[in-house]
Amino acid sequence: MPKAPRTSNSTPEIRALIYKKSKENIPVREIANFAGITRQAVYQIVKNYNARGHFNDAPRSGRPSKLDDRSLRHLKISLEGNRRQSLSDLTTTVNNILPAPVHFDTVRRALRHQLGMNARIAAKKPYLKYEHRRARLAWAKKHRRWKFRDWRRIIWTDECSVEIGKGSRPVWVYRRPGERYIEKCLTGTFKSGRQSLMMWGCMAHGRLGPLLRMGKGERSGVDYVNSVLSGPLWDLYMELSEKRGLVAVMEDGAPIHRAGIAKRFRDNHKMESLPHPAQSPDVNPIEHVWRMLKIRVNQRKERPKNLDELWKIIQEEWEKIDIGFVNSLVRGMPRRAKAVYEARGGPTKY
Secondary structure, three states: OOOOOOOOOOOHHHHHHHHHHHHOOOOHHHHHHHHOOOHHHHHHHHHHHHHHOOOOOOOOOOOOOOOOHHHHHHHHHHHHHOOOOOHHHHHHHHHOOOOOOOOHHHHHHHHHHHOOOOOOOOOOOOOOOHHHHHHHHHHHHHHOOOOHHHHOOEEEEEEEEEEOOOOOOOOOOOOOOOOOOOHHHOOOOOOOOOOEEEEEEEEEOOEEEEEEEEOOOOOOHHHHHHHHHOOHHHHHHHHHHHHHOOOEEEOOOOHHHHOHHHHHHHHHOOOEEEOOOOOOHHHOOHHHHHHHHHHHHHOOOOOOOOHHHHHHHHHHHHHHOOHHHHHHHHHOHHHHHHHHHHOOOOOOOO
16 A cells, blocks of 8 residues: 655654554564555654554644734724725735735735635625615514515516526536637627617415516506506405415516506505515515526527517426526525615625
8 A cells, every 4th residue: 555656754644553563563674565665664653653543644833924923913904994905905005014025916815815715706785875775674563573474475476688698697508629619619799789689477375476577668667557566466465365365466566566646546446565664685586586587587598589589488487487497586585675674674695
């Protein structure tokens, strides 16, 4: 069991085996030949174990860092004040207080090992003003104690737009060197003139509701009442009300939802609503359904060239969404409300 070639150190497993053989009174020469090391190394391994009680390497001090405690504190304070600084700027900040300048790799290692920080892509979340946080916190206080049986009565609704030729995430391909620009390794782009398709959808526990295409000239409050409120949403509302008792609908604060005609329809038909605080996509789980739908559309081999082709693909992929995924989103609502409450109305991971 010789050491790996070009190595100058035995592994802890080999040292344990060497020690075991020495205790079995096997000659040192045989152990050295077996392990591919010198006899002196065998003696040293046995001696080290007797002194340390383990077969691991002894800690090494290594070359001391050029960044002392003072410079690390200065680096931490600077970084806490502005997390968007570049590594070059941070290095300049540190070098301003050091007698001898350090390389940016030194700063990078200090960030990683001493401060536990790494450069990452910033997560995107809606900007929250004070009034947004206050409204979100009030909403969370009211609903944080809701159980699954309460969230099961909610119909989640939302609008979503999809643009031709615009993917929701980068497309990855496998390729060899020199194949960057062959057709199999490209993803097409289209001069669509910003052609986008607006649609409305809804979901509830155990149900993925109908999907409705909204034309460009059909996005007023009147159109919303005629095509959605008095149509597929009302039908689903009545169906679930008969099966589950009192049901409520969550709509965001879009102008078509706040229109007077929409409010009168809900009042006249006694349609219960669940408030939706502004700037709060994290309290509407249908946002995750939209994301999954866009990913599935982007993964299709055929690329739509016009809005009609895009709508056909969207409908096909909508029907394929697993109802178990929808149910898991609804079951997670107690955790969402709790997260908003614990964040005091601030951003959450959802």
